[in-house]
Amino acid sequence: MAKISGRRPGRAAARLAAAAITAALVVTGASAASASAAEVGDAPLFGLQGLDSSGTAYTYAPQGDGTLSARVKFQSGMTDLKFVGQADTDADNLADGRWQLGTSGNIYFYAADNSPAKRIGYGWDIYNTVVSVGQFGGAEGGDLLARDGKGDLYLYLGYSDGRVTKRIKVGYGWNIYSAIAGNGDLNGDGKNDIVARDKSGVLWLYKGTGDQKAPYQKRTKIGSGWNTYNTLFAAGDLNMDGTTDLVARNAKGELYLYAGTGNAAAPYKPKAIIGTSGWNTYRLFF
Numbered sequence: 001m002a003k004i005s006g007r008r009p010g011r012a013a014a015r016l017a018a019a020a021i022t023a024a025l026v027v028t029g030a031s032a033a034s035a036s037a038a039e040v041g042d043a044p045l046f047g048l049q050g051l052d053s054s055g056t057a058y059t060y061a062p063q064g065d066g067t068l069s070a071r072v073k074f075q076s077g078m079t080d081l082k083f084v085g086q087a088d089t090d091a092d093n094l095a096d097g098r099w100q101l102g103t104s105g106n107i108y109f110y111a112a113d114n115s116p117a118k119r120i121g122y123g124w125d126i127y128n129t130v131v132s133v134g135q136f137g138g139a140e141g142g143d144l145l146a147r148d149g150k151g152d153l154y155l156y157l158g159y160s161d162g163r164v165t166k167r168i169k170v171g172y173g174w175n176i177y178s179a180i181a182g183n184g185d186l187n188g189d190g191k192n193d194i195v196a197r198d199k200s201g202v203l204w205l206y207k208g209t210g211d212q213k214a215p216y217q218k219r220t221k222i223g224s225g226w227n228t229y230n231t232l233f234a235a236g237d238l239n240m241d242g243t244t245d246l247v248a249r250n251a252k253g254e255l256y257l258y259a260g261t262g263n264a265a266a267p268y269k270p271k272a273i274i275g276t277s278g279w280n281t282y283r284l285f286f
Contacts, residue, residue, distance in 0.1 A: 043184040043244040043260075044093050044134060044236030046086045050282035055079035066239035066257050067274055080104075082125075084286040085132030086183075086236075089141040089160045093236075097162055098286065099144065101130055109162030120163045121156075132286075134183045134192045137212030139165070145194070151175030155215055170215055178227070182206075183234040184244025187264035195234075195246070195267075201227030205267055222267060229256075233285040238274075253280035 048060045048068060055078045060068040078084070083101040087109065090096060097111040105125030108117045124130070127146040136143040141158030146167070148154070153171035156164035174180070174196070182194030191208035194216065198204065203226040206216035226232070229248040238245045243260035246268060250256075255275030258268035 042093075042237075042242040044086070044088060044095075046088075046095050046183075046236040048235045048238065048247065049074075049084075049086075049286045050279075051078055051081070051084060051284040051286065052281050053283055055081075057084075062238045062240065064240045066245075066259060066272055068238070081284065083107075083130040084284055085130065085144065086286055087132060087142045087158065087162055088134060089158060089162055091135060091140070099132065099162070101127075111162060118162060129180055131180050131194070132183060133194060135210075136182075136192045136194075136208055137168070137215050138210045139212070145170075145180065147174050147180065149175075155212060157212060168212060170213075179229075179232045181232045181234040181246060182244075183236055184260070186244060186260055186262070186267040188243075188262040193267075195222065195232070197226045197232060199227075201225055203232075205264060207264060220264065230280075231285065235285070247274075247285070249275075249279050251280070253277050255279040 047062055049057055051057045055076060057075045057078050058071040059074050060071050063069055080103045081100055082103055085099045086095040087097045087099055088095055097109055099107060099109055101107040101124050105123050106119055107121040107124045109120050110117050126148050128149055129147040131145045133145050134142045137155050137157050139157035141160050143158045144156040144164060146154045151172060151174045152169060153174045154167040155170045156167055158164050176198050177196040178199050179197040184192055186193040187207055191210045193208045194206045196204050202224045203222040204219040205222050206219050208216055229250050231249040233247050234244060235247050236244055238257060239259050243262045245260050246258040248256045254273060256271040257274045258271055261267055261269055
């Protein structure tokens with residue numbers, strides 16, 4: 001196991017222990033409630049999951065220094081899916097289940113306790129992007145953002161049982177973006193934020209407000225050159241420092257970690273490679 005560095009080793013060790021529990025829960029399908037006593041800190045501890053073209057899903061556990069464990073297969077038969085997203089329904093930063101959107105437009109919630117799946121919506125095939133953004137609008141559970149073909153952006157507030165409210169329109173013109181990601185606080189104010197990459201490769205930060213009617217502030221520029229990546233995904237906290245991170249994959253199948261800083265002016269540290277090849281085997285991350 002990797003050595004944990006930093007000025008708060010006790011907290012880091014607790015987060016690493018919680019991450020190990022989370023990884024075990026993903027594989028076994030047990031409830032995250034059994035890990036509720038762990039001190040999980042300030043950012044989601046979801047690990048990283050990948051779904052390949054055959055419908056087989058694998059999980060990678062964070063090791064405490066930004067690197068990932070060897071992959072562990074945990075499910076097969078996950079075919080015909082447009083989106084899979086981890087869901088923290090009780091705000092303890094551990095996953096309590098996942099949402100799955102099929103190509104038919106039906107979206108289901110699968111609880112981590114292996115109870116029967118619940119259909120929570122239909123007609124979602126109108127959306128070309130869906131993102132699990134955590135507590136973005138002040139509801140009790142994690143929320144979903146969805147963008148339709150016109151570029152309109154909608155917020156679905158999450159309940160503690162994985163269901164979501166009726167949609168709330170929170171933006172328009174979002175078809176200028178080729179990627180949207182976010183699950184956690186990037187600037188240290190306790191509110192979840194999102195990032196969006198435009199078609200010229202510029203990455204923008206939208207700081208969260210916690211207000212469901214206007215959940216984000218005006219955008220601020222993070223940097224350019226992000227169109228070198230074909231996938232951007234916010235996987236929560238991968239280096240155990242309490243701040244949410246971003247992973248990015250390029251066409252060669254290399255995977256990079258952009259560790260969060262907690263500073264809105266420069267929300268990510270310089271990139272660090274955490275996967276040298278083979279990551280283009282996955283068509284979805286969650």
